[in-house]
Amino acid sequence: MKNGISLFKYGASLLGIVFLSATIYAAEETAPGVKGMSEEEFTPTKEVLAVKYVQADKPYHMDVESLKDRFKDAKGVKVALQKQDKAFPNGGGSVSSAEVKAVHDGTTIYFQISWSDPTKNVRAIAVQEFRDAVALMFPLGAVEVTPAEHFSPRMGDREKPVNLWHWKADWEADLVAKGELEDVEAQYPNMHDDFNTNPYSAYYHRELITSVAVLSGGRAANNLLSQPGRGRTVEDLNAEGFGTLTTQDHQDVNGCSHYEDGTWTVIIYRSLITEDPHDVQFVPGGNSYFNMAVWNGEEKDRNGQKNISTQWHPITLERVAWQ
Amino acid sequence: MTLVHNWHLGRRMEYPYFESRPKRQFAAIFNINRCIACQTCTMACKSAWTYNKGQEHMWWNNVETKPYGGYPQSWDVKTLKLIDNGENTWYTNEKDEKLSPYGVYEGDTIFEAAAKKNLNQWAVGYIPEDKEWRSPNFGEDVAKSNKPDEYSSLPEHSRWFFYIQRLCNHCTYPGCLAACPRKAIYKRKEDGIVLIDQKRCRGYRKCVEQCPYKKPMFRGLTRVSEKCIACYPRIEGKDPLTKGRPMETRCMAACVGQIRLQGFLDDNPKNPVTWLIRHDKLALPLYPQFGTEPNIYYIPPRWAPRAYLRQMFGPGVDEAIEKFMVPSRERLAVMSLFRMAQAIIFEYKIEEGPKVFETVIHGKKFEMFNDTVIGYGEDGQEILRTTIEEPIHIRDPKYLNSI
Numbered sequence: 001m002k003n004g005i006s007l008f009k010y011g012a013s014l015l016g017i018v019f020l021s022a023t024i025y026a027a028e029e030t031a032p033g034v035k036g037m038s039e040e041e042f043t044p045t046k047e048v049l050a051v052k053y054v055q056a057d058k059p060y061h062m063d064v065e066s067l068k069d070r071f072k073d074a075k076g077v078k079v080a081l082q083k084q085d086k087a088f089p090n091g092g093g094s095v096s097s098a099e100v101k102a103v104h105d106g107t108t109i110y111f112q113i114s115w116s117d118p119t120k121n122v123r124a125i126a127v128q129e130f131r132d133a134v135a136l137m138f139p140l141g142a143v144e145v146t147p148a149e150h151f152s153p154r155m156g157d158r159e160k161p162v163n164l165w166h167w168k169a170d171w172e173a174d175l176v177a178k179g180e181l182e183d184v185e186a187q188y189p190n191m192h193d194d195f196n197t198n199p200y201s202a203y204y205h206r207e208l209i210t211s212v213a214v215l216s217g218g219r220a221a222n223n224l225l226s227q228p229g230r231g232r233t234v235e236d237l238n239a240e241g242f243g244t245l246t247t248q249d250h251q252d253v254n255g256c257s258h259y260e261d262g263t264w265t266v267i268i269y270r271s272l273i274t275e276d277p278h279d280v281q282f283v284p285g286g287n288s289y290f291n292m293a294v295w296n297g298e299e300k301d302r303n304g305q306k307n308i309s310t311q312w313h314p315i316t317l318e319r320v321a322w323q
Numbered sequence: 324m325t326l327v328h329n330w331h332l333g334r335r336m337e338y339p340y341f342e343s344r345p346k347r348q349f350a351a352i353f354n355i356n357r358c359i360a361c362q363t364c365t366m367a368c369k370s371a372w373t374y375n376k377g378q379e380h381m382w383w384n385n386v387e388t389k390p391y392g393g394y395p396q397s398w399d400v401k402t403l404k405l406i407d408n409g410e411n412t413w414y415t416n417e418k419d420e421k422l423s424p425y426g427v428y429e430g431d432t433i434f435e436a437a438a439k440k441n442l443n444q445w446a447v448g449y450i451p452e453d454k455e456w457r458s459p460n461f462g463e464d465v466a467k468s469n470k471p472d473e474y475s476s477l478p479e480h481s482r483w484f485f486y487i488q489r490l491c492n493h494c495t496y497p498g499c500l501a502a503c504p505r506k507a508i509y510k511r512k513e514d515g516i517v518l519i520d521q522k523r524c525r526g527y528r529k530c531v532e533q534c535p536y537k538k539p540m541f542r543g544l545t546r547v548s549e550k551c552i553a554c555y556p557r558i559e560g561k562d563p564l565t566k567g568r569p570m571e572t573r574c575m576a577a578c579v580g581q582i583r584l585q586g587f588l589d590d591n592p593k594n595p596v597t598w599l600i601r602h603d604k605l606a607l608p609l610y611p612q613f614g615t616e617p618n619i620y621y622i623p624p625r626w627a628p629r630a631y632l633r634q635m636f637g638p639g640v641d642e643a644i645e646k647f648m649v650p651s652r653e654r655l656a657v658m659s660l661f662r663m664a665q666a667i668i669f670e671y672k673i674e675e676g677p678k679v680f681e682t683v684i685h686g687k688k689f690e691m692f693n694d695t696v697i698g699y700g701e702d703g704q705e706i707l708r709t710t711i712e713e714p715i716h717i718r719d720p721k722y723l724n725s726i
Binding site: 033085087088089090091124125126127128170181183184187191193194195211212215216217218219220221222223225226242243245300302303304 | 339372374375376377379443444445450451452453456502504505506519520521522524525526527528529531540541542543544545546547549
């Protein structure tokens with residue numbers, strides 16, 4: 001494929017060969033339960049998300065209310081969303097579009113995503129309940145997304161990793177809960193359990209309390225989803241294709257949200273540059289791409305059951321204007 | 324999808340992964356006829372693995388009353404409906420001892436039903452809601468009021484129910500493993516135990532949805548799913564009690580009714596588990612039509628209507644009950660091994676003894692010999708020695724009232 005890229009760039013007469021090989025690639029089934037992708041999906045959209053430079057100090061509280069001012073002059077991009085129909089399990093389709101705006105202040109990049117969702121699902125403790133969520137995805141490293149490159153807009157591909165920022169509504173609820181993790185009592189307020197955490201109570205049992213972490217598989221295995229006190233609402237992940245999503249050891253992204261009148265407004269932010277080699281890096285004046293997905297908890301959306309955009313969207317970052 | 328052989332169904336079936344059988348398969352046999360639903364197994368499991376916060380609804384092992392009981396409620400009826408195409412049937416005319424011992428199932432498995440319905444997922448299934456997980460035996464002791472059929476009867480009662488003991492079946496073709504979009508579920512090559520990687524799991528609940536036996540469970544506290552781990556530290560011989568030998572799980576070892584025998588399905592015909600399942604066909608799989616090749620086997624109850632039992636355990640039911648009611652000399656000897664040791668028995672030997680009893684059961688002659696049965700461990704060392712007739716000890720009148 002490397003040859004293909006240079007041919008595409010320098011020799012227009014050889015375009016036919018490139019497209020032929022691309023068609024073969026697209027037609028084959030990449031893995032069981034995974035359908036091949038169309039040529040169109042390897043082409044980024046024409047509309048560019050301009051990340052405007054805004055000179056603003058960091059607010060004391062990083063919430064939507066304090067951050068919304070910096071987006072007032074930013075031009076949004078409307079992203080069309082559809083059902084995920086390539087990899088098992090398929091699903092989604094209840095959210096048809098989302099609006100994305102982005103700004104940076106020379107140190108931090110902010111993405112504001114808003115979409116309409118008549119139901120607010122902020123908890124996933126009961127077995128049948130799922131949360132609302134949104135994710136942004138960026139190709140890792142300096143890449144050029146062209147039809148010849150075949151950089152998959154769906155979770156990346158082998159040796160073409162992506163960096164994902166996954167905002168979860170329940171993490172937002174965890175952040176303000178006691179012990180920074182919503183306990184089962186949040187879902188079942190009248191439940192009885194043997195775990196009296198008050199050390200002065202007659203029913204306090206130290207061994208029992210300390211066993212919670214040991215006998216909570218997810219916590220003992222250091223699964224970020226199970227940990228109390230994450231201190232953030234956005235998970236920083238990598239993927240190299242379907243089913244490969246992996247939490248990063250180093251978490252750098254955070255976010256905040258606001259739900260009103262059936263609309264979610266989520267702001268996800270991170271410093272432009274990080275030290276983590278698994279993170280996407282943003283340079284003012286440079287460019288990149290993004291793609292996104294929205295999960296509607298009410299429709300039991302999770303994993304591949306999601307509303308996705310099937311193309312990469314270019315991003316350009318405005319240069320920092322020194323004053 | 325690939326084609327794999329499922330010997331319960333007697334045919335090849337579709338499954339997302341290639342056939343890859345473990346070196347030896349964790350398996351167990353439960354004698355339903357002897358269970359009194361004391362739930363000691365349930366509590367043994369609970370106090371070992373699921374007493375913790377967020378696991379209040381979890382019973383990796385449970386005993387439920389059939390036909391009405393269920394944990395989660397009506398799990399089997401709901402899944403059976405999902406695979407019902409009106410034409411699911413068994414052909415029992417042609418059997419092959421190795422490939423199709425019960426005949427051939429001509430119907431849809433959970434995987435085939437999903438493909439037929441174009442569900443765009445690997446298996447059919449549903450997520451039971453929290454209220455369906457309320458009790459380990461919802462509908463306890465509710466009897467069915469219709470009469471047992473001509474094959475089955477009780478001397479006094481025309482109503483029937485029975486208990487079924489359930490834990491993860493550690494299936495050869497697990498529905499949960501197929502369903503997981505992250506490949507967080509794996510089946511161990513060394514013993515066939517199916518586990519959820521607690522680090523990779525992201526709480527999508529696809530396993531909860533697509534396991535037909537509803538044994539993976541979601542834990543709200545950790546936001547990931549958990550399931551029976553077959554007490555793998557004991558299976559690996561990590562418990563000091565058995566001095567490095569593989570040891571039966573908590574639920575098996577705690578069975579006061581002595582209904583359970585746990586071991587491994589392997590190629591040794593003198594392995595008691597393999598002998599009862601593969602050679603004698605006394606123990607049958609639970610809902611083989613789901614297509615996952617479950618590895619917990621049951622000796623069906625003799626008093627329940629046969630049509631119901633055939634649906635539950637497949638067409639091998641009639642033969643199994645007949646064998647159970649009038650056991651052969653070897654069968655009686657192997658059945659004496661149930662719950663005799665905590666270390667897993669890998670092989671048995673019978674030393675013949677004198678004839679002690681003779682009668683006629685259902686018109687068939689039954690002879691009992693006081694044989695000695697010896698169980699050997701993985702290392703070939705003798706673990707236990709028992710006789711068909713249990714020795715009788717008469718307490719000295721001086722101690723009649725003492726414990």
